[in-house]
Amino acid sequence: MIVLETLKPVLRAAAISAIAVGVLLLLLNPPSLSGAGGLAAILVVSIALILLGAWLTVALIGRDAMPESEVDRLVERSERLARLxxxxxxxxxxxxxxxxxxxxxxxEFRKLLETTPVVVSRHGEEFRAYGHYYGGSLIHGDREHRIVIYQDTLERDFGFDPDVLSAQVERVLRHELAHHLGWGERGVRGLGL
Incomplete structure (x- = not known):
């Protein structure tokens, strides 16, 4: 089982490389019925490129991915800190x-926010977003809920006018609150948010 865990990144990288190389070869050199020699050459080059791509991917990403237990621990710690x-x-x-x-x-919506923290962050540029909703919907309440409003992107795009900025902050808050209520992105946009 441990051997399989060590090979997972390599196999995943090989699969991604195989798909990329296969698509690239099909686009650059569509198959023809010119003989077995041409087909064998394509297969040899494809296998070599797949192995090279897998090796490069693992070398660039690294073999030691963070174990899921560590990710869970960090998420739990983050949620605990968010409640402070x-x-x-x-x-x-x-x-x-x-x-x-x-x-x-x-x-009735303010009451929902009594148990859902609204956090101001300056990392919107990283996500190219004005806000995010983290957690399950109220219907599927299996995760910690949190609304993040990104100050940097909102001020960058709407800070030229305090009234426009205020209106956009409210719009983003309502948008993320709609996600909290279970609306998907299409439904939220359909609401004009």
């Missing part, structure tokens, strides 16, 4: 915009 109160600091103007957006929600 924020360190003592004065709220920023952006924090106040988010608080105002929460206050403008209908009471």
């Amino acid at each position: 109160p924020a360190p003592d600091r004065e709220p920023t103007e952006f924090d106040l915009l988010v608080a105002d957006a929460i206050d403008r929600l209908p009471p």
Whole structure:
């Protein structure tokens, strides 16, 4: 079983390489019925490229992927930290915009946020997003819920006008809250969010 675990990254890389090489060869040199010699050459080159691609992929990514138990431990720690109160600091103007957006929600939606933290982050550029919802929906409540509002991308794109920024913060909050209620991306966009 341990041998299989060690070979998983190599086999995964080989499969990805095989697909990539196969598609590339089909596009560059469509098969013809010119003889067995041409077909044998294509197979030999394909196998060599697959093995080279697998070796390069494993070399670049690394053999030691983080074990799932370690990922679970880190997620659990992150969720535990997210439930802790924020360190003592004065709220920023952006924090106040988010608080105002929460206050403008209908009471039944504000009640949902009593058990769902809304976190302000400056890492939106990494995700190319204004916000994210983490967790299952209320219907499938098997994971910790959290809404993240990305200050950096919102201020970058809407910070030119405080009213526009405030409206967009509220829109993003409502969008992520709709995900919390179980709406998929298509359904949320259909709501105009």
